[in-house]
Amino acid sequence: MLSLSGIHKYYNPGTINEMCMFSNFSLTIQAGEFISIIGSNGSGKTSLLNIICGSIPVDEGKIILDGVDITQMPEYLRHRKIGRVFQNPALGSCPNLTILENLSLADNKGKSYNLRSGTNKNRIPFYRDQLHRLKIGLEDKLNTKVGNLSGGQRQALSILMATMTPIEFLILDEHTAALDPATAETIMALTDQIIKEKKITAIMVTHNLRYAVEYGNRLLMMHQGNIIIDKSGAEKAALTVESLVGKFSEISIELGN
Numbered sequence: 001m002l003s004l005s006g007i008h009k010y011y012n013p014g015t016i017n018e019m020c021m022f023s024n025f026s027l028t029i030q031a032g033e034f035i036s037i038i039g040s041n042g043s044g045k046t047s048l049l050n051i052i053c054g055s056i057p058v059d060e061g062k063i064i065l066d067g068v069d070i071t072q073m074p075e076y077l078r079h080r081k082i083g084r085v086f087q088n089p090a091l092g093s094c095p096n097l098t099i100l101e102n103l104s105l106a107d108n109k110g111k112s113y114n115l116r117s118g119t120n121k122n123r124i125p126f127y128r129d130q131l132h133r134l135k136i137g138l139e140d141k142l143n144t145k146v147g148n149l150s151g152g153q154r155q156a157l158s159i160l161m162a163t164m165t166p167i168e169f170l171i172l173d174e175h176t177a178a179l180d181p182a183t184a185e186t187i188m189a190l191t192d193q194i195i196k197e198k199k200i201t202a203i204m205v206t207h208n209l210r211y212a213v214e215y216g217n218r219l220l221m222m223h224q225g226n227i228i229i230d231k232s233g234a235e236k237a238a239l240t241v242e243s244l245v246g247k248f249s250e251i252s253i254e255l256g257n
Contacts, residue, residue: 001030006024006062039222054078098146106161107127
């Protein structure tokens with residue numbers, strides 16, 4: 001379980017550009033939930049992910065993961081339990097290394113490398129099997145540099161790398177936004193498959209309302225640093241794209257647009 005309680009976060013404090021993103025914000029995420037987060041630009045979606053991952057600190061409040069206070073824990077230590085896939089496919093892998101070398105790095109996350117070979121030949125059959133499950137032909141390209149892959153192939157590899165070692169949470173930061181429609185559909189189906197197979201708790205920020213409705217078992221809509229919709233189970237299943245578009249329209253009218 002992940003719990004954020006009493007979170008306060010200010011940007012540019014003490015300046016004329018000071019902005020309060022979160023004020024006494026709280027959220028509890030149960031193990032096994034697949035949460036879709038939607039909201040307009042500036043609503044706090046990515047800031048929330050950054051706070052969970054430790055990319056930005058909080059000014060007040062606590063973050064508890066499985067009973068452990070990780071509020072002050074540095075980002076690199078949190079990533080032993082948290083995997084993250086970014087919007088930009090280039091951020092999840094090393095372009096100048098081969099697929100094999102990238103998988104070896106992911107396979108050794110949190111371990112000591114010492115003075116030994118960076119790749120373990122005994123693990124190659126395992127890597128091939130994992131790549132084969134992606135069904136995009138990467139199992140025959142182990143020695144190909146990742147920089148030569150397409151955006152969709154790199155994003156699929158990033159998801160595999162993020163979940164290769166046991167993790168508690170998978171953070172998906174608009175991970176299909178930079179892909180063409182057909183590739184985005186493939187990556188979304190792959191994401192859902194991996195989350196279900198590995199029983200990972202997942203949080204996905206997306207601007208694709210259909211994905212938010214179709215995938216996962218809980219949906220949050222954020223606005224100005226607050227959660228204005230929180231639906232799970234049957235209530236979430238009853239949501240439609242049209243109803244969410246209607247809510248966005250209401251917000252726009254409230255803001256005078």
